[in-house]
Amino acid sequence: MTPLFWRALLRYPLRRPWQLGLAILGIALGVAVVVAVDLANASARRSFALAMERISGQATHRLVGDAQGIPEAWYVQMRVERGFRPSAPVVTGYLPNADRPGQLLQILGIDPFAERPFRHPAADLTGGNFDLRALLVNPDAALLPEALGEQITLKRGEQRLTLKRAGTLRGPELDGLIITDLSTAQTLLGMAGHLSHVDLILPDGAAGERQAEELRARLPPELRLERPAQRNQTIADLSASFSLNLTAMSLLALVVGMFLIYNAITFSVVQRRSLLGLLRALGVSRRELFIGVLGEALLLGLAGTLLGSLLGLWLGSGLVHLVTRTINDLYYVLSVREFFIDPWSLAKGATLGVCATLAAAWLPAREAADAPPGAVLSRAHLESRWQSSLPCFLLAGLALLGTGGLVLTFSQSLAAGFTGLFLLILGCALLTPPIVVGLVRLNQPLTARWGLLARMANRDVARHLSRTGIAVAALMVAFSATVGVGVMVDSFRGGVAIWINDLLNADLYVAPAAIENGGNRSEALHPAALAVLRDTLGIAGVSTYRASSVDLDGRPVILIAVDLAPASQAGYRLIAGTPDAAWRAFQTGEALLISEPLAYRRGLTVGDGLELPTDQGVRRFTIAGVFLDYGSEHGRILLHRAGYERYWHNPTVGSAAAFAAPGEDLAALRERLQERLGPVQALLIRSNRDIQSRTLEIFDRTFTITQVLRVLAILVAVVGVLSALLALQLERAREFATLRAMGMTAWEVGGLVSLQTGFMGAAAGLLAIPTGLLLASVLVFVINRRAFGWSLPFEVNPLLLLETVALAIFAALLAGLYPIWRMARARPAEALRME
């Protein structure tokens, strides 16, 4: 291939900077969204790994206790009396920065003398670059990260606790970490006499196994020996489905991006058919032409990918905050919030961008190569080929829809769920051109009344189907994604609102203040406080709760020991089991109620047994019912307090719900409780409305990232439609010039363009509704079920649908503005001279 051949080919796009720019922007946006989400996910994963590493360090094993932790005395006994030296005690928890709302700091309390072999940041704790004496002796001394000042004030309940710098922690992995002496951490976190866990270093191989066995044999029942790596993996798995959901959303943006690339490349080929035919006539071979068009696409793809990667980096640094915030709200605290640039994420984005461009350019390149030498295939010819292909589109679309349906019906995995979803989207996209033609026909009688202009605008959409079909399909896919995700979020929110409203039907909720502020979550309600609560005038009933974590095959599940007032019982909606029988069995303390996600994940139903590790060894409980629950995707187990006290040693109550007597003034009751409970314990008393609104607030925060991705998908589509319509209208410059020469004013031609783009927007918006609802039903009934295990109601907000159609029309009208502006300025003579 000669340089002149390349010049002939490449000068064309270079002379149309607007079209070139939009095509590159389309690719760039697609790549940017994928890169950004991937970088944000990778950053969150890396933050998690760092946070875990700084806690686990070199430990091979870890001793953990129940929610209260490990009694310190037991550790001393193990280390001093039994001489188990390679062990280090740890007290850890999270406290909020009193001066920066929203910032949680991780407290790591250690014993500097036992610490040496365990953790990197503490490895040189015996060194001279900090004041060891101060750390050991002063109750307010701490090693603080560089970013914090000379002192920091933390909040625990209503208490404010100030720590002073005794040394500096350097490095991103130590961001958000505060190291103190063991006793300081115990005071800070309210864990006097207890440790969070004890780290151990056991030798590799058989010797280590033997030691572990010996240790296990001597452990009291409430303590367990586990490997930190396994535990970390389990916790990391918690958020895997969340990451998968985000990735799927970003891929959707890329699918829309691919439509755009296909559109841009096809268009540049179609526009140059005469040039390509001429080149063939001059002796350029099919292969050369094919490579030429593909090479040009590759250049476009590279430019778009480069721009997209830069955009993705920028976008990702913003998204990472949303991702970590969601993870903090839902899964675990991530105090490291560094934005890591993972080369893998960039490589993935680049590969996707270039491959998507080449895949999208493949067909147009073949079409260009197959054109007979010298032939100038007219647009009319191309359009009639599209028209005759309509039945194929219809069949292929239906086939894809059918395959997608089969995949969804006969599969179980989440990945298969997403595959089915993408097949459905693709099927709907293929059905778009035939449906657009149908809509044009339907529209004909209506436009006939509006005059020739409307008739032309309407018919043009079908007559230029090779352009308009793809543009409408791209816009439709993007907007259907917004409908789908929007309906899913609405449904979810509606479900959660009803659930929380049913569940929190008590009037007031009482919990230790520390729970609210990130302190020791196992802090209990004093029995004296509970007694005062029960005895307070105006209280008609009290329910008590105690949440702890139990391991089911290595996965933490929340076990809630409850003593429910009859009204509280009514708040649980049983979806399996007859209520009367279920609650009767439950009262015995030998039967459990389990949440829907747990039942779904483990395939459990009423009558099945479930083995739980109790303080008296593993015990089998019968499942009496399954309740609707959005509290945890990993499942919750409800056990009557009587049963809990029978098999567990910890009789404490974590929180309580109080029902006011009929006619009682709630504000007065709350005040009275505050007054009476104040001297006994620092407690938070909140109304059900408080908790409900807080829950929904967290819910909305969780879905911020979903909304951001939704907006990005729309943006990609708008750019795509902009380029497609722009190209279409610019291509028709001569036709418009003819109309102008015949006496049509620039405004009238502008009206024609607006009518046409408006019609395309309306078609895309209207088609996006059924497709979006289909998408939503898959997201609600298949994807959410498989990812999280819960069933959601299906709620459609008509406003969302109206908004979609309006936005689609607006986007399309926006796309028509530039061609209209250009036409208004252009002299028709110039366009006619182009003949």
Next chain:
Amino acid sequence: MHNSSAFIQIRRLARRYIEGEQQRNIFADLDLDIERGAFIALLGPSGCGKSTLLNLLSGIDLPDAGQIYIDGCSLTGMNERERTRFRRRHIGFVFQFFNLIPTLTVEENLLLPLELNGLTTLDQRNRALELLDNVGLGDRRNSFPERLSGGEQQRLAIARALVHSPWLLLADEPTGNLDAATGERILELLLKLHRQAGTTIVMVTHSQEVAARADRILVLNNGDIREMNR
């Protein structure tokens, strides 16, 4: 050539193009009068400005200097909107490459100028269809332009240019893209319609034979316009 009662009066008309850093004068100080009902053939070498002159006469291009009057109305004194309205009502255009609207049927292409002028009564519509019969396309009313031969397309273009009974018909090489026999038939048609309606026609052509059928032959060369004597 100066006649103050002439139907078209062109005075000191100038049009330049900028090519790179150079300025090219298509014509400067061009003066011309054309009588009502005349059939003018405009000859000249390629690039001499024949099409430019037609574009200026139709108001789709603007001169750099000078005046154009059509039936006493100053085309150059009108704003864009007025010029468009004037063109819509009083001028018909026939192009070398037909420039039919591909998304409209034969009948719709023909009716377009009428609709633009708001002339959509049944009577006017019937007259338009009569014109379609006149140009021999009565049986192709519902076809789209791409289904017509070159000659048929040009016949439709002529009918479209005349359907609203314009004062002036501007034709830019209407036979230039057709074979000799078809070109001859198109020319016959133009002459027939010209005689029937008395429309003033300015036709650009390269062909001496075609030009010979006109009332007057004007030759544009090097920015100057001259009448060719027969």
